Amino acid sequence: MTPARFINFFEPESSLISNQFLPHVVVLASLISPAIVFEQSALLAHDASPSSSGVSTLNECTTVHDSILRFIGETDWQKLKQTLPEERRELVTKLVDCAETRIRESRPLRLTFICTHNSRRSQLAQVWAQTAAAYFGLTREDVLCFSGGTEATACNRRTVEALRRSGFVVTETSLSPDVVGETDNVGDPANVREPDSVGEPGSVGEIAKDNVPYEVSFGEQHPAIECFSKVYNQSHNPNTQYVAVMCCDHADQNCPVVFGATDRIAMWYVDPKAFDGTDRESAAYDERNLQVAREMWSAMGELAQRLQ
Missing domain, CATH: 3.40.50.2300 (Response regulator)
Incomplete structure (x- = not known):
């Protein structure tokens, strides 16, 4: 599995991996490439960029006080x-x-x-x-x-x-x-x-x-x-x-x-x-x-x- 393909697996929109397994994927990713963890952690920690439909790629309720x-x-x-x-x-x-x-x-x-x-x-x-x-x-x-x-x-x-x-x-x-x-x-x-x-x-x-x-x-x-x-x-x-x-x-x-x-x-x-x-x-x-x-x-x- 190439790092590029792995990033596609890791996208929150993907049907390949449920959000409940993302923490385990992060651990696995860190063994393959720290850069992957950095890139995807930044995506999850910040306001997501819009998808092609104009909706956040996270497309779920984000943190509000x-x-x-x-x-x-x-x-x-x-x-x-x-x-x-x-x-x-x-x-x-x-x-x-x-x-x-x-x-x-x-x-x-x-x-x-x-x-x-x-x-x-x-x-x-x-x-x-x-x-x-x-x-x-x-x-x-x-x-x-x-x-x-x-x-x-x-x-x-x-x-x-x-x-x-x-x-x-x-x-x-x-x-x-x-x-x-x-x-x-x-x-x-x-x-x-x-x-x-x-x-x-x-x-x-x-x-x-x-x-x-x-x-x-x-x-x-x-x-x-x-x-x-x-x-x-x-x-x-x-x-x-x-x-x-x-x-x-x-x-x-x-x-x-x-x-x-x-x-x-x-x-x-x-x-x-x-x-x-x-x-x-x-x-x-x-x-x-x-x-x-x-x-x-x-x-x-x-x-x-x-x-x-």
């Missing part, structure tokens, strides 16, 4: 989708239909979640969509998720706290000055505003100070998700060939044209901001966070199955 899975409760996307209200199931199906069409045309599929301030709902949707995609074996060569607003404010601290309560590891980080507060694709610095808790419009310099960037981690095997407020088509985000998912009615109704988007899907969520400063604040954010989580989980699970 247990605390995140406990927050969702049900990780079987089919069972989860059946628990959604009928109108929300229809929206999930519409999103999956569009995503499947676009990912079969070109990869990666790029989803940009949009709400007015890019501070709450669109941030949650970006994080959960990327997390769910990874869980179901869709790598970032398959699906890339972004978020943006019609104005830039800040990723609200209550959003960050809700993500932490649901099991994500969230840390403050830094971005280069040409990214934070940048609006070159929009052309009007007036679109950059202070966080809504401050009230009055601010300068680019002020938003650079208050718009704290975060790294959101959902698993040690995966790169963190960058979260900060931005206008939907500034250079950190794609400005062509992406699917726009409108997460709030205000942005959807007041943004008649989403520049560069191939498709536009209205998937509105009620803003938890109404409960800021009340005794129901945390509960309201957790409720919205869970709704977004379950819908993105259902969508990415179904998309991954369709692409098998």
Whole structure:
């Protein structure tokens, strides 16, 4: 048996060797060629590259923090989708239909979640969509998720706290000055505003100070998700060939044209901001966070199955 043939035997997709025997194969491989072990261990330890169908070659649930899975409760996307209200199931199906069409045309599929301030709902949707995609074996060569607003404010601290309560590891980080507060694709610095808790419009310099960037981690095997407020088509985000998912009615109704988007899907969520400063604040954010989580989980699970 040549080393090349042995590598083919070792591929997780292969029907020749069941996954339960892979540890024994590694031991045998180490006796033949250490290079084989290095090559295949690297494949198994990291996000897999996409197969010809656009699905991860591992094509099975990848490591996500247990605390995140406990927050969702049900990780079987089919069972989860059946628990959604009928109108929300229809929206999930519409999103999956569009995503499947676009990912079969070109990869990666790029989803940009949009709400007015890019501070709450669109941030949650970006994080959960990327997390769910990874869980179901869709790598970032398959699906890339972004978020943006019609104005830039800040990723609200209550959003960050809700993500932490649901099991994500969230840390403050830094971005280069040409990214934070940048609006070159929009052309009007007036679109950059202070966080809504401050009230009055601010300068680019002020938003650079208050718009704290975060790294959101959902698993040690995966790169963190960058979260900060931005206008939907500034250079950190794609400005062509992406699917726009409108997460709030205000942005959807007041943004008649989403520049560069191939498709536009209205998937509105009620803003938890109404409960800021009340005794129901945390509960309201957790409720919205869970709704977004379950819908993105259902969508990415179904998309991954369709692409098998």
